[in-house]
Amino acid sequence: MNGAAGHEPISRPTPNHSAMPPRNFHRHEARHDGPRAGHVAMPGAPGALLLAGPPAGAGAESLDAHLARLGPAGLHLAPEAILAAIEAAGLTGRGGGAFPSAAKLATARAAVTPPLVVVNASESEPASGKDRLLCQLRPHLVLDGLALIVWAAGAAEAIVHVHRGSDGTIAALRAAADERRQRGVADPRWHITVGPDSYVSGEASAVASMLAGGPPVPFPHRRPLATEGPGGGRPVLVYNVETVAHVAMITRVGPELWAGLGSPSTPGTRLVTVVGAVAEPGRVFEVSGPASVADVLSTAGVPGAPGAVLIGGYAGTWVDGQTALQLPLDAAGLRTVGASLGSGVIGVLPLGACVLAETARLLEFLTAGSAGQCGPCVQGLPILTASAAGLARGRTSRRSQRQMLRLLEDLPGRGACHLPDGAAHLLSSALRASGADADRHRAGIPCPPGPAGGWLAVPRVPARSSR
Amino acid sequence: MTVRVSIDLTRCRGHGMCALLAPETIDLDGWGFARVGTAEVDEPGDARRLRRAAAACPRQAIVVREVPGESTGTTPSVRAPWSAWRAR
Ligand code: SF4
Ligand code: SF4
Numbered sequence: 001m002n003g004a005a006g007h008e009p010i011s012r013p014t015p016n017h018s019a020m021p022p023r024n025f026h027r028h029e030a031r032h033d034g035p036r037a038g039h040v041a042m043p044g045a046p047g048a049l050l051l052a053g054p055p056a057g058a059g060a061e062s063l064d065a066h067l068a069r070l071g072p073a074g075l076h077l078a079p080e081a082i083l084a085a086i087e088a089a090g091l092t093g094r095g096g097g098a099f100p101s102a103a104k105l106a107t108a109r110a111a112v113t114p115p116l117v118v119v120n121a122s123e124s125e126p127a128s129g130k131d132r133l134l135c136q137l138r139p140h141l142v143l144d145g146l147a148l149i150v151w152a153a154g155a156a157e158a159i160v161h162v163h164r165g166s167d168g169t170i171a172a173l174r175a176a177a178d179e180r181r182q183r184g185v186a187d188p189r190w191h192i193t194v195g196p197d198s199y200v201s202g203e204a205s206a207v208a209s210m211l212a213g214g215p216p217v218p219f220p221h222r223r224p225l226a227t228e229g230p231g232g233g234r235p236v237l238v239y240n241v242e243t244v245a246h247v248a249m250i251t252r253v254g255p256e257l258w259a260g261l262g263s264p265s266t267p268g269t270r271l272v273t274v275v276g277a278v279a280e281p282g283r284v285f286e287v288s289g290p291a292s293v294a295d296v297l298s299t300a301g302v303p304g305a306p307g308a309v310l311i312g313g314y315a316g317t318w319v320d321g322q323t324a325l326q327l328p329l330d331a332a333g334l335r336t337v338g339a340s341l342g343s344g345v346i347g348v349l350p351l352g353a354c355v356l357a358e359t360a361r362l363l364e365f366l367t368a369g370s371a372g373q374c375g376p377c378v379q380g381l382p383i384l385t386a387s388a389a390g391l392a393r394g395r396t397s398r399r400s401q402r403q404m405l406r407l408l409e410d411l412p413g414r415g416a417c418h419l420p421d422g423a424a425h426l427l428s429s430a431l432r433a434s435g436a437d438a439d440r441h442r443a444g445i446p447c448p449p450g451p452a453g454g455w456l457a458v459p460r461v462p463a464r465s466s467r
Numbered sequence: 468m469t470v471r472v473s474i475d476l477t478r479c480r481g482h483g484m485c486a487l488l489a490p491e492t493i494d495l496d497g498w499g500f501a502r503v504g505t506a507e508v509d510e511p512g513d514a515r516r517l518r519r520a521a522a523a524c525p526r527q528a529i530v531v532r533e534v535p536g537e538s539t540g541t542t543p544s545v546r547a548p549w550s551a552w553r554a555r
Contacts, residue, residue: 376496376500
């Protein structure tokens with residue numbers, strides 16, 4: 001467990017943003033909220049933390065400060081050595097899929113055509129702020145990682161993909177690129193592309209589809225994207241921002257030291273965004289060592305046991321508060337309750353808040369974010385949403401409950417992307433975590449009303465504007 | 468020889484042809500969209516009917532691929548984790 005000293009956050013929030021209420025935010029506002037960060041750190045190895053260095057309020061770390069802190073990126077290494085280091089480190093994708101990064105890279109290297117490298121900064125998970133924060137505070141770490149991946153994959157160029165309205169991220173990356181050019185850093189060619197901000201458009205195959213000139217929606221790929229891109233074209237190697245930042249760190253400090261910053265099942269540090277009933281919703285923490293969910297919650301200012309915790313993102317897993325406090329925050333620990341770290345979002349509900357009502361709102365958001373391509377997703381998600389809303393209001397029929405339970409079993413795996421799986425899993429876990437709430441609601445006893453708009457803020461979805 | 472089947476649900480429009488032609492492998496869900504029971508098929512007759520279904524699908528939504536090497540013929544199904552909760 002962590003020493004008490006490790007719980008010190010590295011920075012206070014920027015005061016002008018702390019007055020923002022946790023609810024009713026629009027995606028636009030939320031994403032322009034200044035970066036806020038803290039550590040749930042293991043004492044003793046601060047040098048290799050992504051967010052070590054200047055505090056969040058200081059803005060982007062300059063190239064000089066970056067090089068003074070970490071030394072040059074490992075570009076002197078041969079591509080094979082970079083691949084070997086990533087493999088030895090056991091790095092997995094931090095965008096949500098947790099796919100082994102080395103395997104993806106090896107696949108791309110084996111393909112006939114050199115891939116297009118995409119650093120995915122679109123962060124379509126609405127509650128997540130870590131990718132934006134990395135781009136804005138540690139842009140050189142991200143660009144180092146980009147260069148390393150391009151070099152290791154034998155690629156010629158790269159793309160940083162952001163969603164609409166990411167002006168802060170774009171400005172930070174451009175400024176960093178200028179700095180690097182002036183200082184003669186030999187970066188590969190890369191440019192920024194801007195995609196829509198709907199939920200599924202940030203999924204890796206949706207990004208690849210858009211870059212190939214198609215619609216920004218997931219496409220069914222039977223082979224890894226890293227061997228064959230959309231329409232059988234150029235392979236696309238998509239990595240999350242946090243993933244490439246870790247690559248930049250691994251080549252510097254070495255895979256052993258880096259892996260030692262995590263736990264056996266989740267090597268390296270992990271960035272989490274904590275939202276909901278906490279002191280500062282949206283604050284990003286870098287978690288290192290064998291930290292637990294309880295460590296993160298106490299650092300985030302949650303007094304005592306929460307009512308329930310949503311782990312992994314808005315299509316994540318609900319865990320009741322007591323169970324959550326016992327969980328280690330790593331892949332092995334979370335797997336025991338069917339959860340995964342996903343994109344690193346931790347949503348906190350206070351005692352007495354209605355998990356079912358929150359779930360209904362989240363499902364409504366997910367449903368609106370569906371790309372509308374796959375029959376079962378188009379048909380099934382609205383039914384799940386209505387079921388959750390019905391349970392929350394205490395108005396359900398036996399028939400609709402049977403239908404819901406059937407769907408929860410049938411829907412997973414029935415789409416081109418994992419949205420139906422995620423939605424079904426969200427509701428399944430809500431049924432467990434809410435205990436007897438559904439029964440009480442049916443008996444006419446509601447949960448005490450929460451804040452207008454709920455605890456977990458959901459962006460307004462522009463009606464199908466992304467299609 | 469084993470073949471692996473998947474349905475491209477972005478294409479499937481629920482015509483139901485497949486379930487008639489390859490009932491051992493494909494059935495339809497409540498809305499009529501194709502659903503694969505067993506993703507890997509060993510039995511030559513089943514595989515033949517599956518190919519026929521793939522050819523007959525008006526949307527070309529059925530993807531049949533040969534699996535190199537040995538296979539168990541079944542893939543484990545994933546259980547939904549709501550088992551602690553019962554419909555009442
Ligand atoms: S499963 Fe749903 S969200 Fe995913 S591609 Fe199909 S219709 Fe779109
Ligand atoms: S025949 Fe084709 S379109 Fe019709 S249900 Fe089967 S897979 Fe779907």
